Amino acid sequence: MQNNVKNYFTKSTISNIITVCTAVLLFLAISNFSLVKAGLGKVYGVISPFVVAFVLAFLLHTPVAWFERTVFSKFKAKRSLSILCSYIIAAVAIAALIVAAAPQVADSIVSVGNNIPVYIQSVTSFLDNLTTQYHWDPAFIETVTETVNTALKNLSTLVLALVPKVLNWSVSLGGVAIDLLMSIIASIYMLMTKERLIFQIKKILYSFCKEKRADRIIQIGNLTNVMFTKFINGKALDSLIIGILCFIGMMFIYSPYAILIAIIVGVTNMIPFFGPFIGAIPSILILLMVSPFDALIFAVFVLALQQFDGNILGPKILGDSTGLAPIWVLVSITIGGGFMGFAGMIIGVPTFAVFYTLLSENMDKRLAKKNIVADREKMTLTPIVKEDEIKNEPNL
Numbered sequence: 119m120q121n122n123v124k125n126y127f128t129k130s131t132i133s134n135i136i137t138v139c140t141a142v143l144l145f146l147a148i149s150n151f152s153l154v155k156a157g158l159g160k161v162y163g164v165i166s167p168f169v170v171a172f173v174l175a176f177l178l179h180t181p182v183a184w185f186e187r188t189v190f191s192k193f194k195a196k197r198s199l200s201i202l203c204s205y206i207i208a209a210v211a212i213a214a215l216i217v218a219a220a221p222q223v224a225d226s227i228v229s230v231g232n233n234i235p236v237y238i239q240s241v242t243s244f245l246d247n248l249t250t251q252y253h254w255d256p257a258f259i260e261t262v263t264e265t266v267n268t269a270l271k272n273l274s275t276l277v278l279a280l281v282p283k284v285l286n287w288s289v290s291l292g293g294v295a296i297d298l299l300m301s302i303i304a305s306i307y308m309l310m311t312k313e314r315l316i317f318q319i320k321k322i323l324y325s326f327c328k329e330k331r332a333d334r335i336i337q338i339g340n341l342t343n344v345m346f347t348k349f350i351n352g353k354a355l356d357s358l359i360i361g362i363l364c365f366i367g368m369m370f371i372y373s374p375y376a377i378l379i380a381i382i383v384g385v386t387n388m389i390p391f392f393g394p395f396i397g398a399i400p401s402i403l404i405l406l407m408v409s410p411f412d413a414l415i416f417a418v419f420v421l422a423l424q425q426f427d428g429n430i431l432g433p434k435i436l437g438d439s440t441g442l443a444p445i446w447v448l449v450s451i452t453i454g455g456g457f458m459g460f461a462g463m464i465i466g467v468p469t470f471a472v473f474y475t476l477l478s479e480n481m482d483k484r485l486a487k488k489n490i491v492a493d494r495e496k497m498t499l500t501p502i503v504k505e506d507e508i509k510n511e512p513n514l
Contacts, residue, residue, distance in 0.1 A: 166297065167297045167300040167301045167304060168301070168304055170297070170298070170301035170305075171300075171301040171302070171303075171304035171305040171308060172305070172308065174301060174302065174305035175305040175308040175309050175312075176346070176350075177350070178201075178204045178205070178208065178305070178309065179309065179312075179347075180347065180351055181200075181203075181204040181207070182197075182200045182201055182204045182309055183200075184200075185199070185200035185203050185204060186200040189203070197309075197310060198310070201306055201309050201310065205302075205306075215381060218377045218381075219377055219378050219381050320332070320336065323335055323336065338472075338476065341472060341475060341476075342468075342472050345468045345471050345472050345475075346465070346468045349467060349468040349471070350464075350468070352435045353387075353388055353390070353464075354388070355435055356387065356427065356431060356432055356435045357384050357385070357387040357388050357393075358384065359431060359435075360383060360384055360387045360394075360423065360427055360431070361380045361381065361383060361384020361385075361387070362380070362384075363423060363426075364379065364380040364383040364384065364420075364423060365377065365380035367419050367423070368380060368416070371412050371415050371416050371419060372405060372408070372409060372412045372416070375404060375405065375408075378404070379401040379404065379405075379416075382397045382400060382401050383397040383398070383401060383420070383423075384397075385397070387427070388464050389451065389463040389464060390447055390451060390463075390467050391444070391447055391448065391451060392451060392463070393463075394420060394423065394424035394427065395424070397420075398416075398417065398420040398424075401416065401420070402416060402417055402420075442467065442470065442471050442474060446470060446474065447467055449470070450466040450467045450469070450470035450471075451463050451466050451467065453466060453470075454466020454467070454469065454470075485499070489501060489502040490502065
């Protein structure tokens, strides 16, 4: 009895100490959030090449595995050839997008800067016509005109201010290029030795954790890999098809900006739910600068394209890869975007899906211990009545 009390006291004391220390550290972290953020930023700056390397290795794992399994299956250096082909295809695709889109982006910026006076004159004439035709208050129209003119002039100043910064950006690209080169080299090593890396991770887990805990961590890792692979690959294919369809549609609406707008719509389509609308806004603004009527046609076209993607193409490709209800998709996008911006909007859904699956499994186990069955189709909770309880019930 004394030993049990001693053991309980020891466990309770350790638990309380850990809780108090955690609370103190959390309070200090919140109180000195700027310092913590700066410290985390420095740490991330050091490890960022390896984070990028892991992302590259994860994205290229599927094509590498496909090449290794089908094209180079009988070659001795099948892994090396598969990695080489995957990187060449990725590099060519990115280079093609840059070559195709960069001139149109530059032309758009120059066009906006040069045509600001024309836009001001057009808006002023439009408001004057409204005053004459509908007898609007001239003072109100004058206020609106001044506001619009000020906004357009500020936009012109912003466009002109961006030109000198291009030189600074080009200088900083040197450091980015070095980090990217390091990331590519590290990702190649990760793909080449992925079995050894997985073995080393398992070795560490089983060395420092109990077998049951290590099994659980590996199970969670496998679940995360499946969720992310299905979602990212499916969404990438879906976005590629939407980008191609947008390009075809833009060839009939306004062909000079077809490639640029197709890239914008295709890339932003990686974001679930909000993606098509996020891509449509800058595209409509670009078209407004050259042809308001074409911008209206494009808005209708994007709406139809979004309906096709959301109701036909997306479910066909992705299926129920995450198992999340629409409300949780919105929550995951909002939280992910708040913490990590564009990248967070993309990975927020599969990340939330992993936590949702683990939480659902945990709740099912807890309900099973309480002899309660959860029917997700009927959305009911049904208690299980045991046979001995039925026998012990009094007969009325």
